[in-house]
Amino acid sequence: MKPTDIGAPDYFHKVVDCQWACPAHTPVPEYIRMIAAGRYGDAYMVNWYSNVFPGILGRTCDRPCEPACRRGRVEERNAEKPEPVAICRLKRVAADNKEDIRGRLPKPPKQKNGKRIACVGSGPASLTVARDLVPLGYSVTLFDQDPRAGGMIWSQIPRFRLPMEVIDEEVGYILDLGVDFKPGVRIDSLKQLMAEGYDAIFVGSGAPRGRDLDIPGRKEAAANIHIGIDWLSSVSFGHVDRIGKRVIVLGGGNTAMDCCRTSKRLGGEDVKVIVRSGYEEMKASSWEKEDAQHEGIPILNYLVPKAFTRENGKLTGVTFGKVKAVYDERGRRDLVPTGEPDQHFQCDDVLVAVGQENAFPWIERDIGIEFDPSGMPTVDKITMQSTLPHVLFGGDSAFGPKNIIWAVAHGHDAAISIDKLCSGEDTTVRPSPLVNLASQKMGIHEWSYDNDISLAARYKVPWRDKKVTLRDIKVEVEMGFDIKTGFAEAQRCLNCDVQTVFTSKLCIECDACVDICPMDCITFTGNGEEADLRGRLNAPASDLTQDLYVSDALKTGRIMAKDEDVCLHCGLCAERCPTGAWDMQKFLLDMTHAGPACHSPKRKAA
Numbered sequence: 001m002k003p004t005d006i007g008a009p010d011y012f013h014k015v016v017d018c019q020w021a022c023p024a025h026t027p028v029p030e031y032i033r034m035i036a037a038g039r040y041g042d043a044y045m046v047n048w049y050s051n052v053f054p055g056i057l058g059r060t061c062d063r064p065c066e067p068a069c070r071r072g073r074v075e076e077r078n079a080e081k082p083e084p085v086a087i088c089r090l091k092r093v094a095a096d097n098k099e100d101i102r103g104r105l106p107k108p109p110k111q112k113n114g115k116r117i118a119c120v121g122s123g124p125a126s127l128t129v130a131r132d133l134v135p136l137g138y139s140v141t142l143f144d145q146d147p148r149a150g151g152m153i154w155s156q157i158p159r160f161r162l163p164m165e166v167i168d169e170e171v172g173y174i175l176d177l178g179v180d181f182k183p184g185v186r187i188d189s190l191k192q193l194m195a196e197g198y199d200a201i202f203v204g205s206g207a208p209r210g211r212d213l214d215i216p217g218r219k220e221a222a223a224n225i226h227i228g229i230d231w232l233s234s235v236s237f238g239h240v241d242r243i244g245k246r247v248i249v250l251g252g253g254n255t256a257m258d259c260c261r262t263s264k265r266l267g268g269e270d271v272k273v274i275v276r277s278g279y280e281e282m283k284a285s286s287w288e289k290e291d292a293q294h295e296g297i298p299i300l301n302y303l304v305p306k307a308f309t310r311e312n313g314k315l316t317g318v319t320f321g322k323v324k325a326v327y328d329e330r331g332r333r334d335l336v337p338t339g340e341p342d343q344h345f346q347c348d349d350v351l352v353a354v355g356q357e358n359a360f361p362w363i364e365r366d367i368g369i370e371f372d373p374s375g376m377p378t379v380d381k382i383t384m385q386s387t388l389p390h391v392l393f394g395g396d397s398a399f400g401p402k403n404i405i406w407a408v409a410h411g412h413d414a415a416i417s418i419d420k421l422c423s424g425e426d427t428t429v430r431p432s433p434l435v436n437l438a439s440q441k442m443g444i445h446e447w448s449y450d451n452d453i454s455l456a457a458r459y460k461v462p463w464r465d466k467k468v469t470l471r472d473i474k475v476e477v478e479m480g481f482d483i484k485t486g487f488a489e490a491q492r493c494l495n496c497d498v499q500t501v502f503t504s505k506l507c508i509e510c511d512a513c514v515d516i517c518p519m520d521c522i523t524f525t526g527n528g529e530e531a532d533l534r535g536r537l538n539a540p541a542s543d544l545t546q547d548l549y550v551s552d553a554l555k556t557g558r559i560m561a562k563d564e565d566v567c568l569h570c571g572l573c574a575e576r577c578p579t580g581a582w583d584m585q586k587f588l589l590d591m592t593h594a595g596p597a598c599h600s601p602k603r604k605a606a
Helices: 009-015 017-021 028-036 040-051 054-060 070-074 087-097 124-136 164-175 190-194 228-237 254-265 286-294 404-422 483-490 512-516 530-535 572-576
Strands: 116-120 139-144 180-183 200-203 225-227 246-250 270-274 303-311 314-327 333-337 343-346 349-352 391-393 434-439 441-443 498-502 522-525 548-550 559-563 582-590
Touching: 009 017, 009 434, 009 582, 017 028, 028 040, 028 087, 028 483, 040 054, 040 087, 054 087, 054 164, 054 404, 087 483, 116 124, 116 190, 124 139, 124 164, 124 200, 124 404, 190 200, 200 404, 225 228, 228 254, 228 349, 246 254, 246 314, 254 270, 254 286, 254 349, 314 349, 391 404, 498 559, 512 522, 512 572, 530 548, 572 582
Parallel strands: 116 139, 116 200, 139 180, 200 391, 225 349, 246 270, 246 349
Antiparallel strands: 303 314, 314 333, 314 343, 434 582, 498 582, 522 559, 548 559
């Protein structure tokens, strides 16, 4: 194998698994160390720069970082149930305990740059675009048919998960930068909006339409059958404040979990979630399912709705067919009837939460924007541009329903494209991230970071008593970590961004690092093809998604090969090395956003 180029930005970025997995590439270990040091405002600002909504995401993020967390992998050998660091909830620790940070937010320049940007919808993607562009001098106008900004953040996420004061605070930080917010304004024609002379238009209108079920009895019992996301919005608006005592929620996603838990608070005594798939295949996050079950809501699986039953025109229940999962030779699943008798469940109301769809009736089909057969716009996944270059899409409106953190990432990417577009530059030329490596050595056995590996299991976030939370839909269920527990959980982080850096010319091949490594992840051996080399390591490296760290040839002709996948970043190799061939260096990757750093250097005239 060729020696590893550790100067390539993506190499060590990929080793910081949590940051690599985060769509916004938040430097997770960096802000966790700040939390451990009690620097909550600093930790908040690291998050704010990257993911924009630390307090909101600290309660609601889909947490793609946590399954990637190295802590879960290295505990597999010893723990009955290895658990990642509670990255998401630590974000909330920073938000809950920060000082007043308004003085640290960017100030828009007094002189505007003359460029006008329109954002359709004021959800997380549009707010991110505004956050990135307004400080650069752009005039950004947000249009939303709702009376307040936030999109699905406030209209679809229940208050017992996300208090309104948290939304108002973090959305307010962006609006207060100088955004021109137009509440209660519905855009019914993109062609008309384009005629108003905006330099770019960003469509962040979400996926506003819930899928329905076309089965017998749907129309006849319509008065008591509700589309989940519409019903949640009606609850947020205050238009709905009660539901029947017996409720069936159809669907297995996070919206279904919000529907069933909300129903429980609005009068539902017998609330069930009924899903056509198996429990493990449900799209809802595992913690969302656990939260629902904790509140006494059963989840029934492998039941397909066949008909809504009614009596005298009123809904009485739902009939289901029992199915099982069958897989073909390619592993593709099919649900087939088991042949068992149909099951009937009585209910007063049904909430249909079987998915969401995009709806673009307001975008004319003769203006140059291409749509695929499913009605989705053709969007470049890098630039977020449509086939009409100055019209960009992001969030759920770009690629269908996903989550807040993906919408934020789309907003950052779209803002870069808009900035380059308005500067007459090629939007496909993307800025490289800023990378810094700094040694953490303070003495022979002393480091500027805490490399003592905590053996503690993941700490649980405390909940308020169900007797309180189920009586009031506005009472937040999770109480968050207190400062002491937040510190203890932060200590579980393995500091994956403090990298083991090897200098081959200093190595005397004493193998001291091999002897002391607790994970057997360092091997000195002859070089070879990757598959062969992986099999010859002291602990064979089977995870092909993580690169090996390979040195150039040493004096004996051997090479050093290190399995980055399970390394603890404990620093013992560097402490033990007698020549300093190993060093612990903090890797900081800072994603470049819209602004001067994203522009191509101007060539000077000859």
